[in-house]
Amino acid sequence: MxxxxxxxxxxxxxxxxxxxxxxxxPIAFASTIDPDGNVNLSPFSFFNAFSVxxxxxxxxxxxxxxxxxTKHTFDNVISHPEVVINIVNYAIAQQMSLSxxxxxxxxxxxxxxxxxxxxxERVKPPRVGxxxxxxxxxxxxxxxxxxxxxxxNLVICEVLLIHMKKELLDENQRIDPRKLDVIGRMGxxxxxxxxxxxxxxxxxxxxTKGIGVDQLPGSVxxxxxxxxxxxxxxxxxxxxxxxxxxxxxxENPSISELRERFKNDRESYVFHLHVYAQELLADGxxxxxxxxxLQI
Numbered sequence: 208m209x210x211x212x213x214x215x216x217x218x219x220x221x222x223x224x225x226x227x228x229x230x231x232x233p234i235a236f237a238s239t240i241d242p243d244g245n246v247n248l249s250p251f252s253f254f255n256a257f258s259v260x261x262x263x264x265x266x267x268x269x270x271x272x273x274x275x276x277t278k279h280t281f282d283n284v285i286s287h288p289e290v291v292i293n294i295v296n297y298a299i300a301q302q303m304s305l306s307x308x309x310x311x312x313x314x315x316x317x318x319x320x321x322x323x324x325x326x327x328e329r330v331k332p333p334r335v336g337x338x339x340x341x342x343x344x345x346x347x348x349x350x351x352x353x354x355x356x357x358x359x360n361l362v363i364c365e366v367l368l369i370h371m372k373k374e375l376l377d378e379n380q381r382i383d384p385r386k387l388d389v390i391g392r393m394g395x396x397x398x399x400x401x402x403x404x405x406x407x408x409x410x411x412x413x414x415t416k417g418i419g420v421d422q423l424p425g426s427v428x429x430x431x432x433x434x435x436x437x438x439x440x441x442x443x444x445x446x447x448x449x450x451x452x453x454x455x456x457x458e459n460p461s462i463s464e465l466r467e468r469f470k471n472d473r474e475s476y477v478f479h480l481h482v483y484a485q486e487l488l489a490d491g492x493x494x495x496x497x498x499x500x501l502q503i
Contacts, residue, residue: 218272218357223394226252231391231399235266236293236303238332239283241312246324246333247279248306248316250295252392253359262366264292264342267352267359275356279312281349284362288346289330292364293338296388297400302337329367339375339387343368410443417443427500432481437488441497448497456498466502477503 213221226232235254239247253267268281284290295303299322306316317324323336327343334341344364352359377383385403393399420428420442427433427441456462461483469476480499487496 227394230393234295236295238291240332241283242286245313246315249280250303264364269359272356284346290344291332291334292342293335294340296339299337339372341370342366430481453501
């Protein structure tokens, strides 16, 4: 392992390590206004949701490393504490990137990026018409994290109103991530797209209490086939299958074939049994995978 001491590397190198490792990061596409009413639009990937009641979003426009100056967005929320945080999906990724150009103060990035300004209802900054979701926010507080180049400034925003495109919602009126098609920031020039091919579900262990990996039989926990993800799935059950079910599953054709094929080679039998169970886990058949694994 490479050991990195923040006090012994440059700010630029530390920036690269942090942003390369803490990823993907959602993007706050923030629209603000200055005291003269000029609109600014800029993306920030130091961003996330931190509370539901009250609904709080926080993003952080850092001081520039090269000359320790602040960004227009920071200056604007200090003078006029309102912001619209627009969510960035793949359809506007290039326009979002273009808007991050450091144009002179007073330049309207909506126009530069070819995005539509739509009047907000409760705050003065406009929202991005093309954004799938937009949050009108009041800035409750700005917390500086330092005074040197690279220091962040936490802009704590309370959501006053949410705009979202109806086509994003499923039959339960929840946002469908496949329809949202959101992007995330990686390190360097890299981004990621949370499209359908990259999405996967994990049932949250809230209603049940899994037995845990520590309670798995040794032959399973120490498998040379099963991965940490496989063990996590297996450890999420509340209890092992009953003996009757295990005995009945012994007649499964796949198990019978493996038992006959490797009747004189227990090590190979266990190996292939675990491979078979892993295939079941990949298809979401956790209970059947357990029944297979217990055919030892």
